[in-house]
Amino acid sequence: xxxxxxxxxxxxxxxxxxxxxxxxxxxxxxxxxxxxxxxxxxxxxxxxxxxxxxxxxxxxxxxxxxxxxxxxxxxxxxxxxxxxxxxxxxxxxxxxxxxxxxxxxxxxxxxxxxxxxxxxxxxxxxxxxxxxxxxxxxxxxxxxxxxxxxxxxxxxxxxxxxxxxxxxxxxxxxxxxxxxxxxxxxxxxxxxxxxxxxxxxxxxxxxxxxxxxxxxxxxxxxxxxxxxxxxxxxxxxxxxx
Numbered sequence: 072x073x074x075x076x077x078x079x080x081x082x083x084x085x086x087x088x089x090x091x092x093x094x095x096x097x098x099x100x101x102x103x104x105x106x107x108x109x110x111x112x113x114x115x116x117x118x119x120x121x122x123x124x125x126x127x128x129x130x131x132x133x134x135x136x137x138x139x140x141x142x143x144x145x146x147x148x149x150x151x152x153x154x155x156x157x158x159x160x161x162x163x164x165x166x167x168x169x170x171x172x173x174x175x176x177x178x179x180x181x182x183x184x185x186x187x188x189x190x191x192x193x194x195x196x197x198x199x200x201x202x203x204x205x206x207x208x209x210x211x212x213x214x215x216x217x218x219x220x221x222x223x224x225x226x227x228x229x230x231x232x233x234x235x236x237x238x239x240x241x242x243x244x245x246x247x248x249x250x251x252x253x254x255x256x257x258x259x260x261x262x263x264x265x266x267x268x269x270x271x272x273x274x275x276x277x278x279x280x281x282x283x284x285x286x287x288x289x290x291x292x293x294x295x296x297x298x299x300x301x302x303x304x305x306x307x308x309x310x311x312x
Contacts, residue, residue, distance in 0.1 A: 073124060073136040082141055085121075085157060089147070091206050098160045100208035101145065103152040110218035111158050119157040121145070126153050147210040160208065166233075167224050168196025171242065171264040172307070175230055175274050176203045177299065182270065183207070184215025185300035191219045193307040199264075200227045230266070234281045237264050246274055246282030247302070255286045255309040265310065267303050 074082060085101065087093035094100050099118065102111055105128075111117040112132060120134035123142050128134065134154075142151050172195050177183050183205055190198055200207060207225055234244055243263040246252075266282060268274035279285070288297065288305050297305070 073138070074121075074141060075138050077141060077144060081119075081135075082137070082145075085119075085145060085155075088157070089145075089210075091208070094160075094206075094208050098162075100158055100160060100213070101210070102156045102158055102213060103146055103148055103154075103210070105154055107213070107218050108154050108156040110221050111156050114221045116158045116221065117156050118159055121155045121157075123151060123153050128154060161225060163224050164226050166197045166199070166226075166237070169242075169262040170195045170310075171197045171199065171237065172303070173199045173201075173230050173233065173264055173266045174204050175201050175266060175278055176269040176272075177201075177267070178205055178270055179299075180205050180209050180211035181215050182298065182300040183212050184217075186267070186303045187212075187216045187223060187225070188219045189300075189304040189307050191222045193304075193311040195307060196224060198223055198225045199230065199233050200225065201230045202227060230278055231281065234264070234266075234278070238281075238283075243284065244282045246279050246285045247306070248279070248285035248287060252285040252287030254289050255306055256289070258284070258286065258310075260310070263310065265303075265306060267299055267306075270299050 088099055088101050102108060117132060120132055121137045122128050122134045124136045124138050139151055145155050146152055172190055205212060213220060237244060241262060243260045245263055245265045266274055266278060286306060288302060
């Protein structure tokens, strides 16, 4: 089957998925490129697949051909992708493991993508995004994760409520502070939740006050701070098993 019109009902719906409002409404999001589609298929979250007219693919999944014009309208890439997948959002709303990362209003899509990849690399089971953190299904976030967003449980919620629940479940809540922190190399918790803050303002004070301990990364004093993606990666590496 080939869809040739932008007025096609399916295409009109999928075009709306470029907006967060409609992603949240339909609980669906777009992915672009063969690598992401392959990863989504492994996780059984792909619900539809569009293939560029004239291209051949080898997926054990029903797909529909679309014209270059439609693919270009759906895509956020400079070059038209060969495939675009439509995926269902994560419906797991509970923390599933013993290593948790809490993100307090991270704004940069690239930073979130880097952090997600590091969580997979260092065996963090769950990420909780604050309500004001950048949208997980932003196209820039998705691309920067290199498919790793499918490998970790990611939920969104009020961090204060989440921390209170984690404390009841005996998680050690770890914040970050240069002035009042302990060297991350000197702590090896088994069950913990690490809080990382906004790029410009760090962790909100009311969140920081809920932390059991604060960590810092020992480094050259000429460098006052690190990018939050870099800092998170270092901390998670040091906290790994």
